[in-house]
Amino acid sequence: MNKIVLLLIIICLFLGCRPNMDNSQKTISQTKTDWIYHVDSLLMPFWMSDDALGNPRGNYPAYRYPDGRAIDPANLDYKFLVPEYQQFYMDNTDSLRRDFIRVKSRQVYGYCIAFHLTGNEEYLVNAKLGLDYLIKKGVYDDGSAVTFWDKEGNANPRILQRNTQDLAYALLGPSTYYYLTRDPEILNMVLDVNRFVWKEYYENSELKENTKLMAFVREDFESDNTQQKELLAPLDQLNAYLLLMARIVPDSLSEEFLGKASILAHSMKDNFYSEDYNIFWGRLNKKGMDGHTDFAHSIKTFWMIHVTAKLTDDKALENFAREGAKKLLETAFIKENGSWASKYIDESLELDRSAFAWHNAELDQMAATLSFEDTSYYSKYLEHTYPYFEKYMIDYENKGTYWARLEDGEVVKLGFRSGWHMANFHDLEHALIGYLSTANYYGDDIELHFAFDQNINPENEKVKPYHYDAEVREMNKSEFKNLLLSNLSKTKVIFDRIN
Template identity: 30%
Template sequence: MHCRSRFLSHLVGGLLAALLIAPVALAAEEDLPSGDIWLQHVSRDLLPFWSSSDALGSPVGEFPTFRCNDGKLFDAHSPCPELANPPDWIKPEIGRDYLRMRARQTYAYGVAFHLTGDPRWLEAARAGARSTLRSLDPERGAPAWIKEGSAASFEETTAQDQSYAVVGIAMLYYLTRDPELEKALVAHEKFIFKAFWDGQQLRWLPNGVAGDEGARQELVAQLDQLNAYMLLVAPYLPAAERVHWQTDIRRLCDVIVKRYHDPQSGYFFGTRGTPGSEKPGSRHNDFGHTIKSYWMLTLAGRELGDQKLEAFAKEGARKVLERAWVAQTRSWGSQWTRNGIDENKQWWIYAELDQMATTLALEDAGQAYRLAGSWDFWLKHLVDHQSGEVWGWVQADGWVPPDMLKIHQWKSGYHSFEHALVSYLGAQALAGRPAKLYFATGHTDALFRPYVLPGSVTGIESKGRYETVTFRLPRPER
């Protein structure tokens, strides 16, 4: 208890310092700001929500799935107003702690260390990773959720749950190259393809689970393997394992393009094989899943050395970004509809659109012009300026409903921290400035990359087991 108290005291001290940082604001002119604004965003807007003892869990690392908008732990006997009568899709889930959300919070602490160099956040990420490792079984994966000592059955777990169960240790492995994490990731990838691959694609539920639910054809069953761990981890694996993962990456890309892509519209359908699955408004038919598919295919093309796949993905992404842009508010819409687009904002969809736009802007300056407005909207309207973090949904004009939530069984710190990291790297590149990131490999000759973006190392400073790495990212001609 003494060590935990000292750890929390250290975190609170850092939190107070973070709150002294000047408010984030963007200039009115079209010129993009440097990445400093995103470092401020992390310290001022995001970390306060994730720094409390309630956020860190008891013991530290067992991060809770449900908390109130002020950051306090959910209390069933005295629930905060926003969780007293939650939406029907949340209500039956309250009381469960989801492994995917614990892993997403682990990821968030990893990004916090990556951007700030503060070892407190690395230790928080390690605590989360230890919790994940205790829950991983090489034969049955991770349970989807735990409640009062009981866990979800193996037959209930989805391929998507299994992908996100390791998103936190994937980020920590990228930062540290810890061989224990590498071993766990390699074993988990093999488990997923053994338990879910049916010879044509990854099933939604494990092989052998009968019924309509088990037979569902889901884009995210394939896509989130790439997104949660494979494309971040693959470059650092030993040669033989990397080749094996590249084979599986290729298999997933083929499935995503051949089974879920609609050549006529350029969109990716979230599900196939069910009545109405291709209609606007159907499950996962939105700009988020489509642009994330294009982003992952872009990154996969680079990992595989497949220029044709990369070109296909970037061409499709440009068209989607054009359609998703709301010129009047200089922001992103969330999905296509029968009569146009839904201009309301979902935080993760908005983040994915920004991340793809940033990736394209590193090669084509013409793709950067939307970012000034988009970033401004995010920092002004999606951020909760009172208690930290970002809202899950805001109206088209930025209005936040009074019952909107910031954390639940599908929302943790993953998307908001990844958005900050990619935006920081993109802003530095477009401003012609180097980017500085922090690692903890203990080896100055390790392979260092700026997350999943292209860039070259221009300097490494080592102190103990920590490295401060300076990158030069590509800056297109204006």
């Protein structure tokens, strides 16, 4: 009998068997039901109030207090902000009165992904209202994308003063809506802006380090200048829309999207990567362990390079990303509490053990991505970091997530929750990839909800689980109840394991 057991163990190890645990053995956020609860009950209540949805609905407010109330800049006592934000917002700027498009676009993304996971059509209605508002207000009319409306409602800044990060995130909401619906008008809109960005910020860029760089801005605007060599310029083009679109666009556009993705991925590797520290410099003009030189931006860069390499069958690039990410995950993981360090404090390589919600999300997402190839990444990291996130990053009183906690556990308070670079993008992407990785690890069905345009036959579409590949096992179509979605078909897709 013992020999038989030993033989079975050897066979299981050889075949890479995955755990077969019942729900009673699983900890927090380790079942599909846990992740749906995480979305419906812990994250989305903060984003479903009247204050969150705006007036009119879809005109989401850029700024909200931690309790969810929308901030009225005209009646704001800015002294409630912490000192660094007082200075940021009030010195020579009307920033709190600026209505940032990137915030609204990110919120569209959040509603799209909440629907994608739960099938609750109310989320999709709110996404559509937000996207329709941006389109009707002319955000994309000039073939670019407006960065913000000033306090008089004027679109700003001038077209070549817009930075590539703002342009990328203006496309985050539309591209995710396209991922769910395959609406051809949205595809054309995204394509127009992408081609504008590529021509003006890459082809016309004169910036170079080891190889050519994508420009951050083409004309100076406030603190942004044409000589900045920013990691964000290529990174957020890939992260916000290009790679998601590259996987699903019609064949006639695949070569264009994949070619651009490959160029940007190699540019990040060749110019921003530090072999000495195994991180990516946030800015080449001023290298240092500050600004965007942190573990979150670095792991996201490895992730986007890894996704690009998989799509383009670039084995050398894939190996670079996998090995670099593996090493960085080992560096950042704090085994004592199941969290992730945020960065190196300085060149001494001492770790900053503050826990930022979006940093933890990005590091989790790379570990999850590698767990699709090697399940040990789940047991080594995610069985610890997922419970940490849910226990310490969630604001159980107001819902949604905190910005960060210091090493001693103190919550970092900014005075507002939503803002020019926040919204619910990272929280919902984390939930989606958490769901995918947990279902995959435990061998459960992967069920995702789409809303295909009724003129589209989903059988002829490239239907994928986000940035990953899996065979479609089953599609079940039904009708939406809300008339706003009458041109869409609700479709539940069941995927086999991600490979």
